[in-house]
Amino acid sequence: DTEVTQTPKHLVMGMTNKKSLKCEQHMGHRAMYWYKQKAKKPPELMFVYSYEKLSINESVPSRFSPECPNSSLLNLHLHALQPEDSALYLCASSRTPDRDRSGELFFGEGSRLTVL
Amino acid sequence: EDQVTQSPEALRLQEGESSSLNCSYTVSGLRGLFWYRQDPGKGPEFLFTLYSAGEEKEKERLKATLTKKESFLHITAPKPEDSATYLCAALSLVYNQGGKLIFGQGTELSVKP
Secondary structure, eight states, X not given: OOSEEEEOXXXXXXXXXXXXXXXXXXXXXXXXXXXXXXXXXXXXXXEEEETTEEEEEOSOOTTEEEEEEETTEEEEXXXXXXXXXXXXXXXXXXXXXXXXXXXXXEEOOOEEEEEO | OOEEEEEOSEEEXXXXXXXXXXXXXXXXXXXXXXXXXXXXXXXXXXXXXXOSTTOEEEETTEEEEXXXXXXXXXXXXXXXXXXXXXXEEEEEEETTTEEEEEEOXXXXXXXXX
């Protein structure tokens, strides 16, 4: 069982909708991540939160808006998405963001997003 | 430019047929090399961390090794349940930003009974 929980597992939305993806971890990890993954491709980093502050934004379009309300929760707000944004969105956490073990990520099962 | 390259892209084995997956990397400020396993429709699952050349890690039928430019994932006597995509990733620490994992494209392993 994964210790990173993502909801919803599946989401279908129109290009004018506003929706949110949610992620929760209770391992005391201080770094949380959003990744986007297309079929047959590796995960692609979108955002990194270190100690609840946004530390890395990989030039992601503003229609994706991350939020970290506390050390256990991570949200990704979606607005005016395009069909090419359809993908598996993965949340991950690591113990710390700034040490060698920050590459040991615990991933959730992902939210499968379809934009019509 | 930092880069991680995996080969082969796909590998088909018979049950019990041992083989190796390759991961070559060119990363400045490398702080670790990581292996993950990903089943279809699921998030990647962490397998191993390697920090320095010569290091080896083992878990059941899997053994990961590291040289200064490559890492190998050796699979001994694989079983059908080992079928998955194996991802290699290198950690680069970016000043004032923390760690960034650079993933390879993955090797899709299929083990037939």
